[in-house]
Amino acid sequence: MKIEARNMHFKDLNEAVRHTSDTNIEIDQCLGQRYIASGLGGKSITINGIPGNALGSYLNGADIVVNGNAQDATGDTMNEGHIYIHGSCGDATGYGMRGGKIYIRGSAGYRAGIHMKAYKDKLPVIVIGGSAGSFLGEYQAGGIIIVLGLDREDSSAPVGRFCGTGMHGGKIFLCCDNVPDDLPGQIIVHKAKREELGEIEHYISEYCAHFGGEEERILSKNFYILSPNSKNPYKQLYTYN
């Protein structure tokens, strides 16, 4: 099914997507409609244009391809499925994500992966081809965030400030030669050994399959792994009753 979305209200668009028996849906001229594919499973959606905020929120197994940029809160609380963004993403990508994979060809805004978590077989993954904004992995509790910095010409870390603030689970892989200079004390960082990259090989390969690029070349670069330092846990509550 093909939907011309330009002047459609988000409610009408989302109802059409939800109620069709077609499993392949193409949305043309998308312009800011929110909550596309929210909670959806079992369908493949291609979006041409700019989907609105909270694209694929609570996504439950559907696959989404965006030929354009995505706005804020892409994959908010997503549970399962895949989102491929051929452009860049706004703020809070993968907010509270608990499963599924998000691949972004370009860059992500502030707070990508905030409150991400993992449970049993659920392992959320975000792959960012370009750079990430500040507060990457804020309060991260689980899952994997990978930033490739392919847009960078220098050796600086492809992240903004305050990376991993409040992080207490999961891992962040940064492809660069220098680590951010403002990492919190509760985070440990080490240079990845080649065998440790085995954990992310599949995701890099998937990124390259969708957006191009040479997997081997990327994996031959220097990666740093950020993870919580269990020897220096958080000792203070950050909220009080």
Added chain:
Amino acid sequence: MRQDNAQLPQREGEIRIPSGCAISGIFSKTGEKINGRKIIDSIATMHDRSNGLGGGFAGYGIYPQYKEYYALHVFYESSKAKEECEKFIDKKFDIINLSKIPVRPTPKITNEPLIWRYFVKPQHNMLESSHLDEAEYTCRNVIQINTTIEGAYVFSSGKNMGVFKAVGYPEDVGEYYGLEDYEGYCWTAHGRYPTNTPGWWGGAHPFALLDYSIVHNGEISSYDANRRYIEMFGYKCTLLTDTEVITYIIDYLVRRQGLTLQEMASVIAAPFWSTIEKYPPEERERLTYLRNTFSSLLITGPFSILLGFSGGMMALNDRLKLRSMVIAEKGSTVYVASEECAIRVVEPTLDKLWSPKGGEAFIVTLEGGER
């Protein structure tokens, strides 16, 4: 609190409504005339970020035939308020032209006040004996009207610019004022989703004082600290809403203290001390000085704002970037909006698109200065 008159609609501060907003701006660096229709189309795309309790626009370069005069846009709740206010304006200013602001009644916009426009210049003798410059003289008189004449509210007071606002969805407000009949080099717009206060006409954005106008998405947690400080300098926060205080802070820092817009941004969205420490010595010293000197004017809490001023526009996010903002360029036109879709709807192909960092001011001005 106005408990004496139960018939008046509830005002800011009298009720708290728990709850986003939308902002958009278009600026032509070459001063090309942009029709008001374009900004309506942009803000309308973000309809669902508003709830119908306020919408408004500011246009710059829209009154070229009166560009030497202050354009006062005034809401009146009664003809008595109008009479009293006109007497005041007549005493303090020479009125060059006055008229009702043309509107197109629509069922979507209700409870209209009387809306009048006056092109004025300060009355020569009064100005002379006040020992104030023209801008300060006008500013003080505008504040006097807004604080002492019950039922009169000057909501726009700059030169060659004007604010148009109402309770309603922004696209309806734009059509109500017939903005396609206006053309300017810069437009800003706001769709309101009041989170703490009810909507009333004066409380819609933009908030303006002289040629500064502000549209704002967010909620300032430092409001009271900011208000207490700024009221020491003769400003009166009459609306109990956070955007009003931002307007006065900018007027105070830029017009009265002579700070540059960059410096002003380093005051209101100052970097964290831990970030300042990492700057090279000279920059570190500058930022430390500004933060210390104007510590009470640091604005905390989420915000994205667009400041319009004569010959330019500035966009700024709070230092943590808790609100969205996208900037784009196409040829000599610059677009800023809460969402990319609000730019793409009026300009599908762009030369450049990016998001500024938290606390990073984006400033655009007319090539060759103001005209």
